[in-house]
Structure formats: structure tokens, C-alpha cells
Amino acid sequence: MTVESTAARKPRRSSKRASAANKPQSSEPQLVQLLTPEGERVEHPEYEIDLTPDELRGLYRDMVLTRRFDAEATSLQRQGELGLWASLLGQEAAQIGSARALREDDYVFPTYREHGVAWCRGVDPTNLLGMFRGVNHGGWDPSTNNFHLYTIVIGSQTLHATGYAMGVAKDGADSAVIAYFGDGASSQGDVAESFTFSAVYNAPVVFFCQNNQWAISEPTEKQTRVPLYQRAQGFGFPGVRVDGNDVLACLAVTRSALERARRGEGPTLVEAFTYRMGAHTTSDDPTKYRADEERQAWEAKDPILRLRTYLENAGHADEAFFTSLEEESETLGKRVREAVRAMPDPDHLAIFENVYADGHALVDEERAQFIAYQASFAEEGN
């Protein structure tokens, strides 16, 4: 009996696929791959994708611009404009591939590193920088782009995604929800509880785990004794491991999982096998805990490079495209730089704003006291 059959309600095309991808692996787990590190397009028996050259160039553009934005943010932190930055370097394919599988009405619950997903949802990149600069804790309206606020507490958002998906099902909508988290988060109780709840209620949610091999300094071996995608089996829904540096495979696998959710067949766990090329954040020093050889090995699997090779070899993009994209990247970098430098500090009284929706007597009292305290300096000045 496959894991899937326990959750079955309607006949569906995906059962054969998912169960095949879900077979227990005795040694090295199989990775869904559609584009090799060398840029060679390969077929997979369970997942297929057929994109136009325009769509392929679009994915490439998304990844390049996201990496450029990410690099700019790292620089801005080094210049003191941001207090911290969590780089997504190396994870562009996992994020762009999965996010481009989403429909507008789908809903995203990100961690604090989903800059590529935010980009695909149409969130202005500068919006992401407010919390890292220290002017707010997020602040954007999640309903504008169906992109929830960044969640810093590890794994918490997987439960929010599950609850939201339960609501989608109650509403009879065919939207899907995607919850991002990492290999470290997979150890959190909230993630396990979100697996339980989503399975029990058959919630239309895709759990997208970017296994970037490192939770700050701890390798995945410190989080799990089985490949993470296999965890899904115990909860009664399919799990699949995809090459997280292959944007095509990430797109195809996520799309399939989202369709499954839409059909009312419940959750799927996607483990995108990727690598955190940079530090955990700008405050981290990976030389303390990992060898550079490992990083170099992953560099050869770079998500952007392999798609570029493919685009060039297939004749899907010419020099003009790459040159123009280079210019667009620089423009984006400049725009982000200027926007961050121009970002004003919040008003002092913002501390007391939005603590409660319906107000609170103590907040009002402390605001009034603080205003009077500040005014006392002005009086002294006179």
C-alpha cells in the first residue's frame, strides 16, 4: 500500500507519480531533476514541464534579479544601512521555481529568507528591507500579494499556513497554500503539528522545505536520521525530494503538489535539496564550522549558471538578452540602495501604534506619559 492511498478521495492522475517518487530509498534518495548541473535538459518519468523560451528567460531573469537584490542587501548591511541580512544566495532556483508555480489567489507563508518568493509575488524588494534596517517588523499588507509577513521564529508559520488552508477548504475555494521552512525547522514541534493537522483535515497546503544543508552551524545530520521528505510518509501524505538548484524541477514538482492540493487531496511535502552558499546571516561566520571544499562542490551546481548554459545551448537567449538583464540588475541594485538610504526612521510614537486593534488603556496612558516626557525637554530648551 502506498502512503497516498490512505488519503485518497477522488481518482487522480498523480497517484502513480507520487507513489513512485515516494518509494523508500535504501541508499542515496532519488532527486527529481529536469536540468542537470551541466545545463542539460533531462526527462523525469513522473514530472514533466514544457516551457516557452520566453518563460524560460523569465525564470532566468527572476533568479538573476533576486541574486542581484540579495547581493545589494548584503552590501547595504556591510555599509551599516541594514542591521542584518539573511542571504538566499544559492537558493534562487528553489524559491523562483516554487513561487512561479503559484497562482495569484494562492497564499504564501515565508520564513525570513524568501526574498525570491517575495519577488515573484510582486512584493517590492525594498519592503523586505524595513525589518532588516530596523524601521519595522515587516509592515507590508499580506493580503496585497497573498504573501504573509516574514516569520522569524522557526517553523511557526507552518501552522499558520495549515490554518489558512483549513479556511480555504471551509470556504470551498480551490486556492492552495504554500509554507516555506528549512531543514532546521523540520525539528520543530510546530512543523510536526502542522503535518498532523494538515493531514487530519486534508488541508490544501504544500510544505516546501528548502534543505540548504545548514541550520546556522548545524548540518542536517543533526536534525534528522532519515531524508526529510520521507517524514511525510509517517503523517500519511506524499513527500518528494527535488533538486533545489534546478528551477525547472522545482517548478514542476511544486506545480504538481499544488494541483494535488486543489483537487482536495491534501498536503504534500517537497524537500528542495539545495545549499546555503553564504552565511546564515551577515552576523554568521561559516568558516568556523564548514569546509570551503563543500561550498566549491555546490558552486558547480549553481542554479543560475546551469539555466544560462541551457538557454545558450538551446538558442533560447542571445547576448542582447544577457546584456540587457545585466543593465536591469544594476538599475535594481541602484533603486534598492537609494530606497534604503532614503528610508526614514519611524516616528517615536510608533512604539505605541497598532499594539491593539481596539485600543488599550495602559498603552494610551504610557503614550501620554512619553509625550509629556519628550515635551519636557522642549520646554527646557526654551
Next chain:
Amino acid sequence: MAVQKLPLAKAINESLRKALETDPKVLIMGEDVGKLGGVFRVTDGLQKDFGEERVIDTPLAESGIVGTAIGLALRGYRPVVEIQFDGFVFPAYDQIVTQLAKMHARALGKIKMPVVIRIPYGGGIGAVEHHSESPEALFAHVAGLKVISPSNSSDAYWMMQQAIQSDDPVIFFEPKRRYWDKSEVDTEAIPGPLHTARVVQPGTDLTLAAYGPMVKVCVEAAAAALEEGKSLEVLDLRSMSPIDFDTIQTSVEKTRRLVVVHEAPVFYGSGAEIAARITERCFYHLEAPVLRVGGFHAPYPPARLEEDYLPGLDRVLDAVDRSLAY
């Protein structure tokens, strides 16, 4: 049937029923809240009448209950979740403190979190460990949460209505040893503001401030004191966050003495906050330091010892005497 005499648990049940009837977005969630109607039967009959989609038996995972309630609220629902007992709320404490309480501020007001968390609390029922605690201060300390507790059936009914209508997360502490106490509920009354204290009975010599299960004890203490010619004013605070300090201040300016009573440990408890603020507000009116009566800085004891741990009539009167002796 506007006015009827109901046990406190039934008053909450009627209030939940009314909310389910009037607002299709209201959901009930929790462990055993469905067929069983909750271990205290507070949700009795609701799943039968409103279905499993609205009265939801959840997996046995408190963080999951609150975490998914947050997600449902983001989708536009108004979940009312039950934590089965006070001592079991802690797996959900992370979701409540880091997510539920802060979501509105984190989104600069663009998200609202109309989630009610019902927690049967307090001792006096001879229960085993983790079933008798009073953790309200741990929630009142957190900005973004509102914390309330009714002491009688009418408040139980109306405060629940108001909590569900609130766009802020509300921790609703239910005095479990008063679940079976009957008092009148007027379901057509016009309730006063949610976060206000109530003068239960006026007096002139000393103010007793309490909430939840201890209001009844304080009323009994006032009756006993009256026999000795002492006139005590009893306040039912009803709300621990925010606290209606104005009503306490008005009372203390009249009586000049204040004793705060709660089951929760005195150390860092709500009595400490009240003592500090009332001392600031009423420094020149006070004839005695604000005294507190409550639990000890020890784990809630085995049931055979809870009579010693819980502030009963004599311990309240002892504090009254000490205050009046100044």
C-alpha cells in the same frame, strides 16, 4: 426568556451558541469540544447543532490549535479555541506570545487577530497536577493580548460575546470551580464596556479587589467583616489586561485601604502591579500599604493541601485585619 438563572458553564455555552448563530465566521476549536462537549461540557451540544466544520475536534496539540487558529483568523474566521486546562496552555505559549500577540503590530495594523482562547483555570476542585493553576499574569505581561475573567454567569455570557467581537486576541480565563454556580443572566441586557471593573458591593473601610473565582470569597469575607462592624467594598476587576485602575483608584480614595486577592502566586502577580500603580496614584490617600493575598511561590500543591494554598475566607480576613491595624 430574557432573564434566566444559569450555571456559569452553561452561560458560556449559551454565549458560544449565540455567536455561532449570529456570525458564520465564528468557529469553536479544541480537544474534545465536539461530541463530548468539552471535559467541562462548556461546548455541549454545539457540534450537534452547528456541525463538525464549525465545532472542531482538534488533534491533541495545543500549539497546533492556536497556530492554526491564527491561520484561520488570517483567512477571515473568528476562532474560539479551548485549552482543556490551565496547565496545558504552555505548548501554545510560543504561538500566543510570539505570533498571536504581535501579529497586529508586526503588520502595522493591517492584520487583525480576533482569536479567543478559553482557559478553565484555578484550583479548588481536588484535581491532579497541572489542573489547578492560575497563569493569568504570564499573559497579562504580554503586550498585544487582552486578559479577562468573569466571576458570575452574566459576565460569563456577556464578556464572551464581547471577547468574540473584539478584533484583538483575548485570553478568557474561566473560573472552573465556579462553573456550576448559578446566577441570573439577562440575554437582552446592554452590557457595559468589557474592560471595566465593577463594584460588587459598596463599603467604606477597605477595598477588596479580586477577579474570577476569588470574587465570591471576597464577598463572603465582606459579610463576615460586617458582623464585626467593618465595611468592606468589593471590586470585581473582570479584566487583568487592561486593568481598570480608575475604578480601583476611586474606591481607594474613599476607603484608603486596599487588599488584592487572587489565586495566582503573589510574586510578580497582578496584585503586585495593582499595588505599585495604586500606590503611585493614591499615595497620599493610603493609610496602609497595599496588601496582597494569593498563592505561594511553590508549585501548586497536591489536592489534599490546596485548602492551605488557596486564599480562603480566613486568609483574606487576616489581610484585612493587618491593613486596618496600620
